[in-house]
Amino acid sequence: MRHPDESELIDYVRGDIGDTERAALTAHVATCTMCRDSAAGIRHLLDTLTAATAPPAVHWGRYRAALREKLERRKPPAAGTTWWRPVSAALAATLAIVLVVLAVSGVPRESQVAAVPPPEDSAVLERLDLLQQYTMLERLDLIEDLEVIGTLDDLPDES
Amino acid sequence: VEPSDEVLCERVAAGDQRAFDLLVERYQERAYRIAWSMLRNAEDARDVSQDALVRLYAIAGTFAGRARFSTWFYRIVVNLALDHRRRHRWWRSLFDHRNHDEPGTAIERHPAPGPSPADDTERRDMLTRVLTAVDRLSPQQRAAITLQIEGLSTADMADVLGCSEATVRVHLHRAIGTLRKTMGER
Numbered sequence: 001m002r003h004p005d006e007s008e009l010i011d012y013v014r015g016d017i018g019d020t021e022r023a024a025l026t027a028h029v030a031t032c033t034m035c036r037d038s039a040a041g042i043r044h045l046l047d048t049l050t051a052a053t054a055p056p057a058v059h060w061g062r063y064r065a066a067l068r069e070k071l072e073r074r075k076p077p078a079a080g081t082t083w084w085r086p087v088s089a090a091l092a093a094t095l096a097i098v099l100v101v102l103a104v105s106g107v108p109r110e111s112q113v114a115a116v117p118p119p120e121d122s123a124v125l126e127r128l129d130l131l132q133q134y135t136m137l138e139r140l141d142l143i144e145d146l147e148v149i150g151t152l153d154d155l156p157d158e159s
Numbered sequence: 160v161e162p163s164d165e166v167l168c169e170r171v172a173a174g175d176q177r178a179f180d181l182l183v184e185r186y187q188e189r190a191y192r193i194a195w196s197m198l199r200n201a202e203d204a205r206d207v208s209q210d211a212l213v214r215l216y217a218i219a220g221t222f223a224g225r226a227r228f229s230t231w232f233y234r235i236v237v238n239l240a241l242d243h244r245r246r247h248r249w250w251r252s253l254f255d256h257r258n259h260d261e262p263g264t265a266i267e268r269h270p271a272p273g274p275s276p277a278d279d280t281e282r283r284d285m286l287t288r289v290l291t292a293v294d295r296l297s298p299q300q301r302a303a304i305t306l307q308i309e310g311l312s313t314a315d316m317a318d319v320l321g322c323s324e325a326t327v328r329v330h331l332h333r334a335i336g337t338l339r340k341t342m343g344e345r
Contacts, residue, residue, distance in 0.1 A: 007332045016313050016328070045338055049293070050308050052286050055195035055204060063187060067209045071216060 001028045003035055006042075013042045164228035172220035179216055186229075187212065189309065190236050196305035197240040199294060207243050211236040226318050233311070233319045237302050244298055285342060292341035300334035303327055 004012070004025060011017045012025045029036045162170075162178075164185065170178035190211050195204035214235050222231055293301060299320065306316045316327045 006336060007328070010332055010335050011328065014307065014313075014331075041339060041342075042335060045289075045335060045342060046307065048286070048289060048342075049304065049338070052290055053192075053196045053293075053305070053308055055192055056201045058188075058191060058201075058205065060187065063191075063205060063209070064183065066205070067183065067187075067212055070209055070213050074213060074217065 003032065004028065006038070009035065009039050010042055013039055013046070164232075165222075165224060168215075168219050168222045168228050171216060172222070179219075182215065183212055186232060190232070193233065193236050193305055193309060194240050196308065197237070197298070197301055198243060199290075203243060203247075207239050208236060211239050214239070227315070230311075230315045230318045233306065233309070233315075234321070237306070237319055241298050241302065288341050289338060292338050296334050296337065297330075300330045300337075303330035304334050304338075307331060 001024060008017075008021075008025070012022065012029075015022075017025070029039055162181075164182065167178040167182050171182065187208065190208035191204055194207040194211070195201065198204050198207065211232070215232060222228065293304065296304065299322075302320060303316060306319060311319065313324045313327050317324045320327060320330075
């Protein structure tokens with residue numbers, strides 16, 4: 001087998017190759033000092049990086065507290081923290097009270113309106129017997145004519 | 160049985176605060192580590208990783224489940240880190256120039272885990288060289304290296320970085336080649 005290039009050895013060390021290639025490279029590295037040293041150097045570098053890139057210690061309690069602050073800043077304001085929320089609540093309460101008061105005593109129902117006729121209607125209703133004596137009232141359409149109304153006395157007697 | 164990340168993400172989208180807290184517990188360290196690997200500044204890494212979690216909270220409903228949750232979330236972190244680097248490039252370059260002129264500053268900016276023996280100067284020098292070289296990689300190469308360290312597969316890296324697997328390999332190969340030269344290992 002030819003000597004693998006550095007890229008192939010990197011993939012080999014990382015385990016990023018297929019089974020067939022792996023078997024062939026394992027056999028080669030076992031017998032080739034140069035490639036074995038090269039593979040060991042790559043592995044050493046990755047191990048060194050893993051150890052060397054450990055970050056400075058963090059106080060996780062403070063970390064999460066800062067995270068919570070950032071989250072709070074993103075959230076919409078809680079209820080009651082804006083000026084219009086209490087105002088709208090007061091308006092809603094006032095409207096509710098007005099509706100309750102009207103429901104209890106303020107607005108007459110339709111049946112109540114019908115039970116109390118206007119004054120002119122009351123007078124007519126009290127003397128229905130008189131209305132029955134005027135035969136001309138059988139022709140109600142004449143009442144709508146102002147000229148007829150003005151000359152009622154001149155109308156011919158139909159009786 | 161612990162709910163999967165994907166299930167928790169669905170619950171977050173439905174407004175479940177407890178589900179979000181669980182995802183934060185699972186991913187805060189990984190998000191911070193990825194951000195730090197790409198930015199090399201603890202404060203920036205905290206900010207960017209927190210911003211990624213805030214973004215997760217805001218857009219959990221858009222997670223379609225086509226990829227794993229981890230891949231989807233890593234993409235958010237990496238994109239925010241890349242964006243942060245772009246926005247702060249002029250400022251960073253100013254201070255990088257100053258720091259590179261000061262011997263020993265790099266290792267202080269990138270502390271290795273655990274105590275470093277005083278007589279282990281060779282190892283410290285090597286770490287300084289490697290980490291300085293990592294700083295000089297392109298953002299995409301550094302992102303690929305970061306995700307390699309996180310143990311992602313090539314396919315997952317391609318998903319996170321929004322490119323093909325072949326492109327991921329190119330970034331990795333070039334990055335590792337550059338770093339090996341820096342370490343004097345050819």
